[in-house]
Amino acid sequence: MFNRSRIRPAAVLFLVFSFVPRADERLDAAMDAIVTRLYAEKSLDQLRSLTPEQVEPYLTPDIRDALATAYWQFDVNVPAVVSVMRHVKQQTAPSWLAEAGFTKTDLVVRNESCDYEVWQKRFEAGRVALGINGFDGHRFCYFVCVGSQTPGAEVRVSNVLPADPPIGRMDAGATTYTDWTELVLTEVPDALRGHVLLTTYRGRARECHLFGGFRETPFPSSDNPDQITLTWSENPKTTQAVLWRTNTSVANGTVRYREKAAPNVRAIDVRASLEPIDDRMLTNDRTSHRHTAVMRNLKPGTTYAYKVGESERNVWSEEYEFTTAPASGDAFSFVHLTDTHNREVAGKLLAAAYARESRPSLVTISGDLVDYGLHRDCWDKLFAYLGEPIARIPVIPSIGNHDDQDGLGPGTFLKQFALPSPNFEGLPAERACAIRYANALFLVIPIGLSVETIGAWLEQELAATDATWKFGIYHFPMYSTDPEYAGYYDKQESIWARVFDKYHLDFMLTGHTHNYERHKPIYGGKEVDSPNDGTVYLVSAPGHYSTFDIRGRELDFKTIDAKGNVTDTLTIKK
Ligand SMILES: [Fe+2]
Structure with a gap:
């Protein structure tokens, strides 16, 4: 029987602490309380046009404290100067900033898109607690750096809550948003150079979004x-x-x-x-x-x-x-779509593909299924438009940047589909998967994960398969003629394409740019004449669908536009 006198102090401490909500849970509960009361007391029109004055009465002392302290917390080991970099185009500075004793300096930090004003405050060694980015959902949310008050003392930042994004150093070339690593700092004042940089992700702007944030x-x-x-x-x-x-x-x-x-x-x-x-x-x-x-x-x-x-x-x-x-069959058809972005046209394309004489057995979608991956109304549109075909033929979807939005993760995507898990160290469940159908292997390749780990997983899957036809499904175009993407996917090219060369991947099905391109087969980074000697990299686009008709060692590929015109064909015989 349970004996109370046997509870040791450590166990008691654990019991007490386990009832204290973590900072991120406390902030979430505060926002939940505000929104729940707003729903009860405001009309839909009022919700859509909320003003700061209308929200003010909902900010009880406890909620106000959560908004001012529970957004971002960390420990510093020495007395420190904490700098908050706020995008100057955000209309109003969050009110907690001045109330907590931060003062605006003359310092300016820049990247290619934004100028940031710098607010600073001195802290003793210990816990630092910071407030929300605002109710406006401003997407270039603030980021933080920490320097020592004593010259030469090494600053260590630890126990960061809620998330634990990478910690860097303030300098030109540093990344501040983990979901946009190419956007780097171009100008850092001497006073901040070398400070510990706490990176963030743009999706954090949504955590407390109230003004203009309600949807139907x-x-x-x-x-x-x-x-x-x-x-x-x-x-x-x-x-x-x-x-x-x-x-x-x-x-x-x-x-x-x-x-x-x-x-x-x-x-x-x-x-x-x-x-x-x-x-x-x-x-x-x-x-x-x-x-x-x-x-x-x-x-x-x-x-x-x-x-x-x-x-x-x-x-x-x-x-x-x-x-x-x-x-053991070796004849089937499938249809490929990309960047459906919860548009009605995607449903029309799928309906046309489904009505073909050689009925597809499955549909692949290479990412950006919806505009905003965490907005369920977008998914509701997508499913309404795709309609009944996907109740009759399975979907093999891959995650695009819009589905895994602003660094917030593909949580809603993952709830909408049941996919196999890769069983591979470093690859989370349902993010990468290999599906064998008849004589074909489909490799669903995730975005936003280690290119090296995915490369090792691809090698494992391709080495193990005896499939006649092998397809990769990935959102980003590994090859593109669009100068904006020049060099963007060099890492994927240098690691994955070598694996594709070694095991002869037939097609890499991608999207993202919204420009249709079918590249000549590529082997060893160079164009080759025959698809039997290299991989066909397809960049599909909305407004088109492609069909693959496979009969044994023969494949007929067609791309068809929304008017039903065949715009591209390719036949491969192995
Ligand atoms: Fe995209």
């Missing part, structure tokens, strides 16, 4: 399932994942499926797992439920009928069909 979804959730989407999280021959959305009144989800050609066999029910998606700024449908179920032990090359819903209330979607991957 044109496709709110209901208690009927919608956004029904097929993906693969396991073997396409024997499993099928299905995801769908409901409102928060629906806590249970079930997929009910049966083999289509065996109508007398009893249907099987599989329970779904549930994940809420909370988008605080969505005025008309803040939280929705995403349900995910995986059907297993399926027969290869077999058509199944399924519906999703709630067995308790006997509420079901209409019935859809899917077909598992063939056991």
Whole structure:
């Protein structure tokens, strides 16, 4: 039996501390309290045109303290001067700055896009607590540097909360936003040079966004399932994942499926797992439920009928069909899209591709599925426009910079799809994956992770496969004629392209620039004549879709525009 007298002091301390919210949780709770009260007391129009005066009454002493101290915290080992670099184009300086005793100096810091004014305050050794960037969502949020008050003393910054982005040194050439490493400082005054630089990411501007931050979804959730989407999280021959959305009144989800050609066999029910998606700024449908179920032990090359819903209330979607991957087949088609950006045209393109005589078995999308990856209204548009085809053929999506927005991570993307995990050290779950379908291998390559680690993973997958056709799906164009991207992907080129050369990747499917380009096959960094000797790097664009018809060792590639014109073709025979 539990004996109270045996609790040791360390355990007591742990129990006490475990009830103190971390700074980031405290700030989040403060914003939640403000927004929840605003929803209760303001109309939609008032929310859309909020002013600082209207927000003022909601700032209780506790909330005000959280806003002024819980945004960014760290320890310094010596008495220090803390500098806050604030973009001069941000209309108003956050009010906590002057209230906390920071003073504006004459110093100016610059990068190619911004001038920053410098606010400073002296701190004793110990904890430094800083406030929010403001309610305005200003995207070039402030960053910080720390210097010693005593010349020569080494400054060490530790226990940084909430995040732990890289720590650098103030100097020309230094990166300040981890999600935009190419934007470097061009001008740093002598007084700040060598100070410890606390980098940040632009997405932090959104943490406390209130003015102009409220949105509405044109496709709110209901208690009927919608956004029904097929993906693969396991073997396409024997499993099928299905995801769908409901409102928060629906806590249970079930997929009910049966083999289509065996109508007398009893249907099987599989329970779904549930994940809420909370988008605080969505005025008309803040939280929705995403349900995910995986059907297993399926027969290869077999058509199944399924519906999703709630067995308790006997509420079901209409019935859809899917077909598992063939056991040993070598003929199939797929369709490729990119940069769909929650636009209606993407749905029209997919509908046209789906209506083809050689019906696609799957659809690949090489990133930027939506404009703003953390705005659920964008996803609601995407799913509404893509519509029913993705309830019948699985999607293989890769993450684009818009899906993993401003350094905030692809959290909402990951909740919308169930994908395999790479089982590779250094690669997080569902971010990189290899999917084998018939005689083809699809390698979904993530952005924003170590190029070296991905290179090692690509080598492992390509060395192990006996697939006839190999496709990479990646958002950024490794080769582009656009001068803006010259040299941008040199690292990927030097590491990944060598792996592609070694194992002969057939196609690298990319996007991002919104300019359609199909490069001549490339091997060893040079153009070659035959696709059998090099990799075809495709930069797709919105307004087009591409189809791949594979028959054994023959592949027919076509690109078709929104009017149905064939704009590009290529045939490969191995
Ligand atoms: Fe992009």
